Amino acid sequence: MLIVEDEPSIADVLAIALRYHRFEVMTAGTVREGLALATRTRPDAALLDVMLPDGDGRALGRELRARRPDLALVFLTARDAPAEIVGALGFGDDYITKPFNIDEVVARLGAVLRRTRSADVLPERPPLRYGDLELDETAYTVHRSGHTVQLTPTEYALLRFLVRNGGRVVPKEQLLRHVWQYEHTAESTVVETYISYLRRKLEALGPPLITTRRGVGYGLAGGA
Template identity: 50%
Template sequence: MDLDTRTGTPQASTEAKLLVVDDEPNIRDLLASSLRFAGFEVVTATDGNQALRTIESDDPDLIVLDVMLPDMDGFTVARRVRERDNATPILFLTARDDMDDKIQGLTVGGDDYVTKPFGLEEVVARIRAILRRTHAVDEGDDGTLRVADLILDEDAHEVHRAGVEVELSPTEFKLLRYLMINAGRVVSKTQILDHVWEYDWSGDAAIVESYISYLRRKVDQIEALDGTTVVPLIQTRRGVGYMLREPKGE
C-alpha cells in the first residue's frame, strides 16, 4: 500500500501512471475512468501543449495520445517528446484506420496504434503489453550480448556498434535483443510479433518490416570510429523471416 501524500491515508498501489491526451471530453473522461478502474493512475490533457507540460511535470510511464488535437497533431507531440530524449512509450488513438498513419505514428516514435471506435479492454491490453516490453526488457537475462562488433548491454540499456553508441527506442532495443539472442537462426515475423510486441496484431506484419528498416539504418548503416562502413548484420530470408548473423570469415 502507498500513502496519499495529501491525507496520509493508505491507498492501493497502481500499475503505472498514464497520461491520456484527447480533446473530446466524453472520450477522455471515459478512458480516464476506465483506466483508473483497471488499476492505473491517470492524468489528462486536452491539447498538445498541455500534454507536453504535463509530461515534464508528471513524468508518466505511458502516454495515450489522440492524433487529432486542436493546437497540433499527435505526431507533432510525439516528435517533440522524442526530441527531448524522452523515451516514454506512446499509444496513439485515431479515427482513421489508415496504414500510412500507422507508419507515420511509428516513425515519429509511437509504440502502438488503436483505431476509434475501440474497446476499452483492447486499450488496456495494449497498454499492458507496451509496459511489459518497455519496462522489462531483460526478461531474466543479465549481462552483455555480443555479435561481431555489435554490443548490447542490458543492464545499462545501451547499444554500441563498432565503438559507436547507437540510440534506440525501447521497442527497437527489444527487437534487436531478440535478434541477438537468436543470432544465426531465422526468426519469422510471427515469432517477432509474439516476443517483441506481445500482442496479436491480427496478421498485420508491416510493423515488423518497418522496425527492421529502422534497425538497419541505425545499426547496419553507420560509420565506425575509424571512418569505415560497418558490415551489415541483419539479413532477410524472403518468405521466411530475418536473421542476425556475423559476416563470413569472422
C-alpha cells in the first residue's frame, strides 16, 4: 500500500491504521517521492492526496495506473465538488473526502481491493467476538446469534471499538476522537445518536448489549 499525503499528521494516522490491519505501508509526501517508491516496490494499492506540493495527485494516479493497470487507486482530498469526484472516478476506484473516518477509509480500501484484486491480497484477520457477537474484520460484517446485522461504516467502527474495549467503559471523548476524529467537542450528540442506532439493531436479535455509565461513556454488558 502506497500513501502519498503531504500532511504528516494525516499520513501518520493512515499508516498506523493500515499497518494495524496488516497492510504493508509506504508513505511519500510528493508526486516525485510517490513515483520513486512505486517504481521500486510495485504496490498493490495507492491512496493519493489530490493536492500535493509538486503536482496533482490525479496526474500521479494516471501515471501509476498506466504503469500498472491492476493497481487499486483511491483518492483522498478536501475537494468535494461533483465535477472533481467524477473526474477522479474516471480512472480511479474510489474518492474519499476530508475530514474522514479512519475506519471508513480502511473499509473502503478493502472493498476496492476485493473488486480489483484476488482475495490473497487482502490481509486476513481473525473474527472479533464478544458474547454472541462476532465481527469479521476482513469482510466488515457483523453477526449476532448467527444473524447478520446490517451496519453503516460508522456504526461498524463504533461497535468494533466497543468490542475491542469490552471489559471497560469507554469515555465519550475517546469515542469522538477514535471514531469521528473530533477534538474538543464534548457537547456533540453524535455518539448518543449512533449508540441509539446500534442498540436498535442489536437488540432486535438479543438482550440489551450496550451499557451506559452516565456522565462517563459506554461499554458492553459484562464490562466494568
